[in-house]
Amino acid sequence: MRIGVFCSGGDAPGMNACVRAAVRAASKQGHEVVGILRGYEGLLNEEFYIDFDGKKHLTPYRVATWAAHGGAHLRSSRSDRFRTLEGQMYAAEVLRKHSFDALIPIGGDGTFNGAVALAKQWEGQIVGCPGTIDNDLLGTDYTIGFSTAVQTAVEAVDKIRDTASSHDRMFLVEVMGRHSGYIALYTALASGADIVAIPETDTNFPEIVSCLNRLKSSGQTMAIMVIAEGDEKGGAAEIDEHLKEHDCPFQTRTVVLGHLQRGGVPTPEDRRRATQMGAGAVAAIIAGMSGVMVGTQDDQCVLTKFEETFKSHRPVSLELLKVVNEMDS
Numbered sequence: 001m002r003i004g005v006f007c008s009g010g011d012a013p014g015m016n017a018c019v020r021a022a023v024r025a026a027s028k029q030g031h032e033v034v035g036i037l038r039g040y041e042g043l044l045n046e047e048f049y050i051d052f053d054g055k056k057h058l059t060p061y062r063v064a065t066w067a068a069h070g071g072a073h074l075r076s077s078r079s080d081r082f083r084t085l086e087g088q089m090y091a092a093e094v095l096r097k098h099s100f101d102a103l104i105p106i107g108g109d110g111t112f113n114g115a116v117a118l119a120k121q122w123e124g125q126i127v128g129c130p131g132t133i134d135n136d137l138l139g140t141d142y143t144i145g146f147s148t149a150v151q152t153a154v155e156a157v158d159k160i161r162d163t164a165s166s167h168d169r170m171f172l173v174e175v176m177g178r179h180s181g182y183i184a185l186y187t188a189l190a191s192g193a194d195i196v197a198i199p200e201t202d203t204n205f206p207e208i209v210s211c212l213n214r215l216k217s218s219g220q221t222m223a224i225m226v227i228a229e230g231d232e233k234g235g236a237a238e239i240d241e242h243l244k245e246h247d248c249p250f251q252t253r254t255v256v257l258g259h260l261q262r263g264g265v266p267t268p269e270d271r272r273r274a275t276q277m278g279a280g281a282v283a284a285i286i287a288g289m290s291g292v293m294v295g296t297q298d299d300q301c302v303l304t305k306f307e308e309t310f311k312s313h314r315p316v317s318l319e320l321l322k323v324v325n326e327m328d329s
């Protein structure tokens, strides 16, 4: 079998570990893996990973060290051309021309949406792996990259707290999560932030300011608020404005962590999950499956139809949110 693997959408630490696992698991069973560069866009352009021997394949030896590498060696992109029916039909032609039997796309909701469209034009098998720092897909308790993103954000907040403390200031730290509060919630919990704002709940300024007043009158001289970029009241800059309008008792500064969270050496958790999912994708292909994502649930691989993975965003734990809110006294 010839299996194509690619990364698509926002890159996530651990994507390389996932590719490595797919290559090694497939090679062990006598299958060939070809790396498609730059996601769907690279597929349309017939861009493949060429090994030192000049051949377009990924060998177990080539990927030997990839588990520890951040970024996406296969590159990633978001393709406007592939969003059109013409692009999807052309992608299917390219897959036929290069004799692919199966595909492993690694990405998030946009990637799997694309996989559903491609499956209507192409007869091969498609089994995806969840790769997005946002952790917002249904059908899995984890998406590759989440742990590293949270670690990066927590390290940043630890540093920010030092300067916040020196200057008796409040910092509003914006983390990624276009539609999801996962990174913000976990970062707030792990960094000991005072307040968190996420898209899943109403961000109530009178309540936040009364909490800040309480903290200040209890002797606290600085504060940290973690904000998901997709909060319904806006990012750090907008929320800062709202707080000022509501007489925030602290002098404030804002920090947007942005793409910093997508880089760096993947944590052991990301490497482990990515390896399990990459191997799981190959096992699913060999078992004849198609049109599904390999997620995990309690350390077991579970398969979910692509359509089910993005029909809404995975809800955050209200219990965890309650814990953050209990910390503000």
Ligand code: F6P
Pocket (backbone or CB within 6 Å): 009, 010, 011, 132, 133, 134, 176, 177, 178, 229, 262
């Ligand atoms: O990977 C998901 C994500 O990190 C979102 O949280 C964020 O809004 C988006 O990617 C931004 O990605 P880009 O700048 O690459 O379009």
